[in-house]
Amino acid sequence: MYYRVITRLIGLLILFFILTPCFALTGEEILRKVDANIKYNTIEYVGKMEIFLGDEKPRLKIMKVTAVGSKKAYVEFLNKEDINTKYLKLDKKMWIHDGEEANTFLISGHMLKQGMMGSDISYEDALESDSLYEKYNITIAGEEKIGDRGCYVINLEAKVKEVSYEKRKMWIDKERFIQLKEEKYAKSGKFLKESKVLDVGRIGERYFPVKSEIVDKLRENSRTVFTMSELKFDVPVSEKVFSLRYLER
Numbered sequence: 001m002y003y004r005v006i007t008r009l010i011g012l013l014i015l016f017f018i019l020t021p022c023f024a025l026t027g028e029e030i031l032r033k034v035d036a037n038i039k040y041n042t043i044e045y046v047g048k049m050e051i052f053l054g055d056e057k058p059r060l061k062i063m064k065v066t067a068v069g070s071k072k073a074y075v076e077f078l079n080k081e082d083i084n085t086k087y088l089k090l091d092k093k094m095w096i097h098d099g100e101e102a103n104t105f106l107i108s109g110h111m112l113k114q115g116m117m118g119s120d121i122s123y124e125d126a127l128e129s130d131s132l133y134e135k136y137n138i139t140i141a142g143e144e145k146i147g148d149r150g151c152y153v154i155n156l157e158a159k160v161k162e163v164s165y166e167k168r169k170m171w172i173d174k175e176r177f178i179q180l181k182e183e184k185y186a187k188s189g190k191f192l193k194e195s196k197v198l199d200v201g202r203i204g205e206r207y208f209p210v211k212s213e214i215v216d217k218l219r220e221n222s223r224t225v226f227t228m229s230e231l232k233f234d235v236p237v238s239e240k241v242f243s244l245r246y247l248e249r
Contacts, residue, residue, distance in 0.1 A: 027138030027154045033177040035131055037206060043067050045231045046078075051119045054221040061117050070129035072242045082117065088247045092127055097247045104248055120193070120216040120224040124164040135160050136168070143174070146181055150174045165192060176200065176207040191217045203231055 049061040060079060067073040075087035084099030097104045112123045136156035144153050151171040158166050166187035171180050178200055184193040199211035211227045240246055
C-alpha cells in the first residue's frame with residue numbers, strides 16, 4: 001500500500017511539471033535583460049519616419065538624433081518640408097522649435113496624445129523613459145514563435161497611475177532579448193496601439209532594433225515605419241546640445 005501511494009504521488013508530480021510551464025527567468029528579469037540590451041550612455045543616428053495614411057503617398061520625415069540615455073534627446077529634421085523644426089526632450093518634458101516662425105513651445109496636456117509630425121508615435125511614447133518593471137506588475141503568459149524566433153510572452157498591468165497604457169503584452173526574443181512585438185491597451189481593454197520590430201541589427205556586441213512598424217488602432221488605415229541608420233553608441237556629446245538656448249539658436 002505504501003509503495004502504491006508513493007508511486008502515485010511521484011506520478012502526479014511528474015504530470016504537474018509536464019503541464020505547468022517552467023521558466024528559468026521571472027518576468028522582471030526578462031525586462032531587465034531587454035533594458036540592458038538597449039541601454040546606452042549616448043547615441044547618435046539618422047532616423048527615417050515613413051507615415052502611411054490610407055491610399056495617400058507616404059509622408060517621409062528624416063531626422064538627426066542625439067541622445068543621452070533615455071532622459072535627454074535633441075532632434076533636427078533634415079527633410080525639406082521640416083528643415084526648420086527641432087525637438088528637445090529633457091526627462092518628462094519636450095519642446096518644439098519652429099525656426100520659420102521663431103516660435104518655441106512646450107508640449108503638454110492633450111497634445112501629448114497626438115502623433116509626432118502626424119505619425120502613429122505619440123509624444124507620450126517618445127517621452128517614456130522609465131524602466132517598465134518599475135511601473136508594472138509582470139506575469140509570464142507562455143511562449144510563442146514570431147517567424148522563426150522563440151519568444152517569451154509577458155503581460156504587464158500598471159501598478160501606478162502615471163502610465164500611458166494600463167495594460168501591455170510583449171513578445172520577447174528568448175535569445176537576443178529584443179522586444180519583437182507589443183500590444184498596448186486601455187484600462188477598459190480597448191486595443192490602442194501595436195508595434196512590431198521588422199529588422200534587428202548587430203552593432204558591436206549588442207543586438208538592436210533598427211526598423212519598426214507602429215500602428216495606432218484609433219486611427220483608420222494608418223501605420224508608421226521607423227528606420228534607424230548610421231548608429232553610433234557611446235560617442236562624446238556636448239551638454240550644451242540639451243538646452244533651450246541651443247534649440248533656439
